Amino acid sequence: MFRTPGLVIFALCFSITCRVSALDIRLEHQGNIQTAPGAVVWLEANFPLPESAPVTASEAQNAKVIEQRNRQFDPYISIVRLGSDIHFPNRDNTAHHVYSFSKPLSFELPLYKKRTPAPIKVENPGLIALGCNIHDWMIAYLVVVDTPFFGQIEKDFVSFKGIPHGPYQINVWHPDINNGQALITALDYQGQATYRITVPQKVTPKAQVKAPQERLDEDEDY
Template identity: 45%
Template structure:
């Protein structure tokens, strides 16, 4: 009887993990669009915090990475690898915080306990800009340099597909999507003109 139950659970697990979704995102000029966050939302599958936490570093007078995707409830560290000190802050409703002038690594990471978008800046260096997308769902991915994102092992269920990009002027309304066993392909076009990423100013005395 125990072997039969084990076999049934195995078959059920395999069936649930059989769905795969491939997404391609392009901009208004039909070019691949990186840094697009795609979230499959179903309240049965809430976000699971990253146990090891995450990092947004400061290096060469810039935040790296430009966009971070972290699950709700994740602790994020902000190590400063520059020689100059930084003053990291956010006034975002999702997470307002301030790390006053510091070098090295702050004593404690910052907890991102609410889902949404957090815009990062530095009070000392106006060029520094980055974003943290705090996901509500455990099924969240970000497009790569080719504008592609992949979901693997998705349960068969109905979801809302939410799309966000830092350069969009208006929020995208979520759309319904049904995930079924097998592979699915979805193409998304966003009315976005790509911009240059933030650049560090020319080196000055003591900047690094």
């Protein structure tokens, strides 16, 4: 069959772009695997993603629940896709006043307890620090990304499935990695099963601050 050079090139590029594979991303320092539970990882494609390309299961998640339980936020670190709804149910017997003054999302949920206010929609990407105006040790982080490829490290790696081959920027964030700044690296993904990202310093994640015991013993503050 006769094919023009243009059609051959188009077919070749389409075939290459649409190839997808699974990828595990790990962190390491000086050749040793680094554990960083909760660290968020997201991939930004530096090429147009084909409409038919598979996406990670994370893309189906269009809502996130961040509870207030035992005078803490749970989970401590979260990642969601742009446009998601964030729910803040209060499971405690005390009132909380949830707020954020972060640039991507500034809001306040005035004092409430034993209920779930209307969800907050995240419409700008970036890092959002959450706090409680009543309990100053309560801190949590929410990362909003504009990509379907994102996840969190459970122990020492995070898995992605259905990743189209091509060039990506990989982003890693955790409050105790890289002085709280996103760690960025480039990856030309051609089906590698594993990719290791070197962190500049040994990671010793700090535990989430717990409520003082005397506050936990109280039935209610308000």
